[in-house]
Amino acid sequence: MGVKIVGVGSFIPEFVRKNSDFLNHHFYTNQGEIFDDEPDLILKKFEKITGIEERRYVEDHLTVSDIAVLASKKAIADAKINPETLDYIIFAHNFGDVKSDSNQTDIVPSLAARVKHQLKIKNPDCSAYDMIFGCPGWVESCIHAKAFIEAGMAKNCLVIGAETLSRVVDPHDRDSMIYADGAGATVLSSTDEPGGIMAHATQSHTYQESNYIYFERSFNPSIEENTKYIKMHGRKIYNFALTHVPQAMKKCLDESGFEISQLKKIFIHQANEKMDEAIVSRFYQLYNFEKPDGVMPMSIKNLGNSSVATIPTLYDLYLRGEFGGNDFEAGDVIMFASVGAGMNINAIIYQY
Template sequence: MPNTVIIGSGSYIPENVIEGSHFKDSIFYDDNNQLIEKPTEEIIEKFVDITEIKRRRYLNPEDFNSDLGHRASLEAIADAGIDKEEIDYIIYATNFGEVDTDGVPNFMPSLSAKLNGKLGIKRRDCVNYDMIFGCPGWVEGLILADTLIKAGKAKTVLVVGGETLSRVTDAFDRNKMIFADGAGAVVVRATDDTTVGVIADKTLCDNGEEICFLENAPSLNLEADQSKLYIRMRGRKIYEYALKNVPDAIKATIEKANLDISDISKILIHQANAKMDYAMIGRLFKLYGQKEYDHAISPMTIQELGNSSVATVPTLFDLIKKGKLEGQQFTPGSHIIFTSVGAGMNINCVVYKFPEGKI
């Protein structure tokens, strides 16, 4: 049974840099629909202290999710050195699909179908598939690609994560400062070397009371239009859930790969909140009896790029792979982890081993 290796990667980071000052004229309401009386500058400052998000990126008004995914995919295909006609499946992870400038999500046709068309692939048996799985969507897309390859259904798969969250945020919700836009993509291919590539994975879905931790909801300002829906995040609930469940899921996946935490060189974790990420990785190391850990094992981009949902992990991977993240690199033959938690609530984790030689 073949394994799955990444042979190319790409990302698209929008050019519009949004500083904290962008929100200085905002009026914020809390989760109880009450006006927050604190000065906006104080709210922004506290937000940065907690999340470490100083800047984020927004797409251009004329762009759409599929445009971002298209640019990332072209880069990944070129990096892989393949003909686009070799692609058997396109898996596109998203939460809101093709959102227009009025914030209306659109899934018809699917994003993967739109991307297929923009790439100009002529093969009719190149299958397009949208992965709607919350922020863990790209990691789950990688898991699905590995499943398809192991089942003999595909040899080459394009896995994309793209989101335009700036178009689905409530103007009166301070959490809007978390969200950003972007896209990341990888090309994966079957290999007969079963010692490399995706060597273990795990997915957990808690869809009981957790279902409302991240959802669509009307504006927090009851005097605003209540017919439109926006992304709503119950931060404290998500923090508690993630801290309790994600470290255990990562450890279980490492054990499934018959490895120890000492065998892992990098942990690429979805970044929604720096404080939460530090806490999750710290808890993971405590499960192995280690009170401290080298923060270099878990590279961060959230400070400059914000939370672009499904795009955070593949973008992070691409930046490190291409030497664009200072002080970070992958080592041939090393093990890394892809992991995420998000709407559902869903958690997933992949242990990936690089082949020896060129990455």
């Protein structure tokens, strides 16, 4: 028995926030000092490093559970299954429902329970739970779904990755420009056909690295409120990712039994274009193999970093031909890989 992705769907918000929209922002260092650089220079440096030109934000009336439902309906329709046959709904997110007029997170009941409710699923044997695992949450949820299916506990699992990071960013922190909103959903099912998830690897580096991404007050010292926002030690994360992520990817590929030359595409978490390029290049260097052109589709230029949503939305866009056409054939091998808060790393080798 294998485990395959049989349905994919996504929700990409319509509201576009361009880099130029941040020209009037006053950015501060983590020491509370305002940057001397002119805003246009800050934006040019930001775009050069991250590759981001614009990002998407949800409309005010939507929450992350709302957009997860929209993506899930598409995935279920694509899978051509009755939602009552779902055995698990696994919802990867990190900040819960945060309304546009509030800075308070809301995760009671769980977002997975809210999705099941909005999908009007009556089956009580459909278990719904949330996955809090940083940006690698969707990949890890797929690994969970595989385990349930292979153990005979499930036949169909709905796996969601969704986030509204625009609701938890400090407008006075340059890193706020990285983050975006979005939702992706997939249906994983048991199959007698060859292929599917062939191998996976997961690591959690917490001894020194657990607080590389954290929550803290605004960098603007004139703001006295105790509200906290997502923060990160960017240089530490960059060095960590380049050191550890390629090794985890190699471990996953080696365990799958496939050769590096067989990898057709790598769908990596869209965190930072420069960092992602370096990770994949180092991965290929571990095999003394030249990185093929076009092996890593990128959506970060227009969609930004939507955390757990970046891989499933990117994958859905690719399958729908947004990158020039879906050219996957039976037997093709691809990889999903991610790194994020925790610090967590994971990867999956998947065969069509």
